[in-house]
Amino acid sequence: MKLLSDIRNIIESELNKITLFKSKEKLYPEYLPSSLPHRENELKTLTSIFKPILLTPGAISHKALVIGGIGTGKTATARIFGKEFTQIARKRGLNVNYVHVNCHRDRTLFEVVNEVVKQLRLPIPQRGLSVREVLNYMLELVDSENMYVIATLDEFDYFISVAGSDAVYFLVRVYDEFPDKVKRLNFIFISKSATSLSMLDPTTESYLMKNLVMFNPYSSYELYDILKLRADEAIFEGAVSDDILQYISDVVGIDKGGPGSARAALEILLIAGETAEREGVMNISLDHVRKACSIVEPSAVMLNDTLPYLSFHELLTLKAIVIALMKSGEPYVNTGVVEEIYHRLCEECGVEPRKHTKLYEYIVSLRKLGILISSTAVKGRKGRSTYISISLAPLGVVKSKIDELLKVKMVYEGSDS
Ligand SMILES: Nc1ncnc2c1ncn2[C@@H]1O[C@H](COP(=O)(O)OP(=O)(O)OP(=O)(O)O)[C@@H](O)[C@H]1O
Ligand SMILES: [Mg+2]
Missing domain, CATH: 1.10.10.10 (Winged helix-like DNA-binding domain superfamily/Winged helix DNA-binding domain)
Structure with missing residues (x-):
């Protein structure tokens, strides 16, 4: 019995520990924020690239290329765009689906195609089919369900280097073999730089470059707005001052010599908050932030990725x-x-x-x-x-x-x- 009460005490005291986070996960990189300050133009450009899906559905397969450095909001913007665009399309009576594939995780053509199938919840037998067979099967099902798809291939640079250029052509030219088919698959390719694209042939490269959406590193005033938004969602009022947020924005902002990465800025805020919490204080101090900055460097971020x-x-x-x-x-x-x-x-x-x-x-x-x-x-x-x-x-x-x-x-x- 003593043991049970001991355990209860441990859990109780841990639960009663003071915390300055009201919702810590809202600082995590995978959390999709409620809005994306300073990415309005990028959202507009994406919309203009995919608008024809609504106007003349199936006429051509649309492809956008998103390029930008670490933490510039590429993944978050693509996901939010996908979510909103599909909802708007559905309101207009068009069955548009968004899928998001991370090519870090799914590195081969086979894995990527299967992941798309899985996310679309299409009933395709998993075993014994070649990539081409799976793809043809998928095109048929998508046809019969009168569905349109926007598929984001995130970390596309990994896909190019690991799966090779043939795999890229297979995707980019999916409809070349079927000129009369309704074009239902559309793509967003996300890459950290344009250099990996030079592995492709000039026609494919120039085709992709035509629909380029650049994500520039954030300047310090932009990071401030982003941090403010996320801090309001994640941290109790009064636990982090505007001065602290400004300091982090200045350390990370591209205009102040930093990397311009929202990912790094949010990670610094998270680590600083955790340090404060461990010390049992309800306020994030400049010292907490300085310590966090020394931990968060580009190579540490790459490690976590x-x-x-x-x-x-x-x-x-x-x-x-x-x-x-x-x-x-x-x-x-x-x-x-x-x-x-x-x-x-x-x-x-x-x-x-x-x-x-x-x-x-x-x-x-x-x-x-x-x-x-x-x-x-x-x-x-x-x-x-x-x-x-x-x-x-x-x-x-x-x-x-x-x-x-x-x-x-x-x-x-x-x-x-
Ligand atoms: N404009 C923004 N407003 C709010 N949060 C943002 C904004 N831009 C980025 N973020 C947040 O910063 C973090 C990193 O963004 P994201 O993952 O989209 O970057 P990325 O460009 O995909 O980086 P990477 O190349 O490292 O994958 C996420 O938590 C994201 O929600
Ligand atoms: Mg990303």
Whole structure:
């Protein structure tokens, strides 16, 4: 009985702890805000690109290309546009559906097409069909339900580099084979930069560039409005002053030498709030913010974006690389050493190690994602094996992030991925 009351006490005291957040998740990057200050023009341009769907439905397949740096509101704007546009279209009697695919998670053509099917809730058998078969099946069903689709392929740069240009053509030219078909699929491609598009042929590239919507980094006064909006939703009145919000906006604003990322600004506010909370105070101070700023750097943000999408064994491989780099203290390590450490890590976790070829595939895919750098010819070393390094720093931070993710993934994926 004593035990039960102890547990109750722990829970009660945790619940009674003071907090300055009324709704902390409203500061999370995936939360869709109720409005998007300073993205009115981008929303207008998107609307003008897809307006013909309402005027002359099915005449052509429309495609927009959204380009902008980290945290410039690309994902949020596309999602909100999709949500509102479909509702307006439905009021006008047109069955428009919006789907949003993250190409970080779904990296192959097959995964992307299947994700679209899944989000549209189309009854297509999952097994044994080729991509082309799934797509044709989908086009038929979409036809029979008289449906129009706007599909956003977010993090499209990853798709181009991992799936390759053939996969891109397959999507961009879906209707080339069927000139008489009603064009029901439309796309929004989101990318961080235009450089990855140069991998495509000039016709496709120039086609996409014609419908370009640029998302510029935010200036400090724009960030202030964004922070104000989100802080009002997430934090109790009086817990954060306007001066504090202004300070964060000045640190992050592009016009003041910052990255201009709303993601970074919101993360700083979140971490500062959490620090205040841990200290048991109801006010965010400048010191809390300064501390948070030192934690939130671009490479830390990239860490939080990329690593959670890796599979269990990809993470183990990456951990092996980090350990090897830490041990050697050199800029590059040999894949042979990495493999040895990987085997030891598998043993420690009690999982079956993947074969040599599979491990090599993980390394190739981590390199394509921009996490690894590799070199086959390191001066002054013998042998032909590949030398690898990681582009994220510092190693200790990367390692603890991997450990945190491995703990979670061990439960779900450890045995089968
Ligand atoms: N204009 C805005 N108003 C309110 N919140 C915004 C605005 N722009 C961005 N945000 C918020 O900032 C965070 C990052 O935005 P978002 O995820 O849309 O950026 P992104 O351009 O997709 O970045 P990335 O390239 O890193 O994916 C989200 O929480 C988003 O809601
Ligand atoms: Mg995004």
